[in-house]
Amino acid sequence: MKFIDEAVIQVHAGKGGDGAASFRREKYIPKGGPDGGDGGRGGSIFAVADRNINTLIDYRYARIHKAKNGQNGQGSDRYGKSAEDIMLRLPVGTVIKDINTGEIIADLVHDQQKILLAKGGVGGIGNLHFKSSTNRAPRQFTHGEPGQEFELKLELKVLADVGLLGMPNAGKSTLIRAVSAARPKVADYPFTTLQPNLGVVRVDHNRSFVMADIPGLIEGAAEGIGLGHRFLKHLTRTRLLLHVIDMTPLNAETDLVHEAQALVKELQKYDASLYQKPRWLVLNKTDMMPEEKRDELCRQFVDNLEWEEKYFIISALTGDGCKHLTYAIMEYLEQNLPPQSDDPNAESELLNQC
Ligand SMILES: Nc1nc2c(ncn2[C@@H]2O[C@H](COP(=O)(O)OP(=O)(O)OP(=O)(O)O)[C@@H](O)[C@H]2O)c(=O)[nH]1
Ligand SMILES: [Mg+2]
Structure with missing residues (x-):
């Protein structure tokens, strides 16, 4: 529908x-x-x-x-x-x-x-x-x-604990497929995802959180370029954002730092409170990088971005690093509980939206 x-x-x-x-x-x-x-x-x-x-x-x-x-x-x-x-x-x-x-x-x-x-x-x-x-x-x-x-x-406005933010093709849908039972379409062209998808991530039998995958965002989204930025509203009720970045252009010397900063600017243009939400970097497609240089290249990228928050090196395709990421998210959510006014049942209700 x-x-x-x-x-x-x-x-x-x-x-x-x-x-x-x-x-x-x-x-x-x-x-x-x-x-x-x-x-x-x-x-x-x-x-x-x-x-x-x-x-x-x-x-x-x-x-x-x-x-x-x-x-x-x-x-x-x-x-x-x-x-x-x-x-x-x-x-x-x-x-x-x-x-x-x-x-x-x-x-x-x-x-x-x-x-x-x-x-x-x-x-x-x-x-x-x-x-x-x-x-x-x-x-x-x-x-x-x-x-x-x-x-x-x-x-x-969908209810989820964690939201995926990123350019088209970054691998957001691949990531939600890797860590949950959600099955959004994945393809190697931009704007594959046209509506939000929710997935329940179970880290063990009684601990889980809800992740939201939304359509990709590009520079100029606030002016209506691409699909525009209206889907960002589905991230407004999350507690943590994951900024997913496709690291493969690093080999082709694309200005990944500029791209990442441009995306964050779109976030800021949309809503200051969304911009201020806790945000982590998820460096994806690292299976495409030479293994011996992978960590070093990733660290350089993060330094160039002057990024001081957490970052994760993963491959949504092979599943590498995904478990570590989901445990870190779970721990973060448990340590940073929502304010009292949030409905404690909301999460379980959401599961059914998937
Ligand atoms: N090699 C490699 N390819 C990946 C990885 N993650 C995703 N891909 C590929 O990248 C392409 C885009 O993946 P999607 O998951 O559809 O990307 P998306 O961010 O959801 O894209 P939109 O929905 O268009 O915004 C697909 O061809 C995936 O197979 C990865 O970790 N490694
Ligand atoms: Mg997608």
């Missing part, structure tokens, strides 16, 4: 039914009292997170969601029926915003999380309830209240 990560929808909750004004008319009761029942409640609209859904495509086609109105009250003490609520099923990781105020209404982080989006109107009161010792034949009733209406922006 096509991956769509943004949609704009309208939600209209139902109006409450009106209360009734009616009097009892029966054969042997000449002056029947009031018997108008209350109106029913209008249908409300809820969002429900569903781990089996991973795209917002349905909401591109169905933009307007209207719940039914409550039924009006009727004579003979009959109450109007309340309308059914509508459940909008959305992927885990969807952020819901009110377009007009910009306010975040919900952030769906775990499966089956349910949030009220638009409240149905309360039903009106029938004249039955206005009867008193001084007014035995009230004609009053009230109208049902209107339902709430909003225009909402839905934005899916």
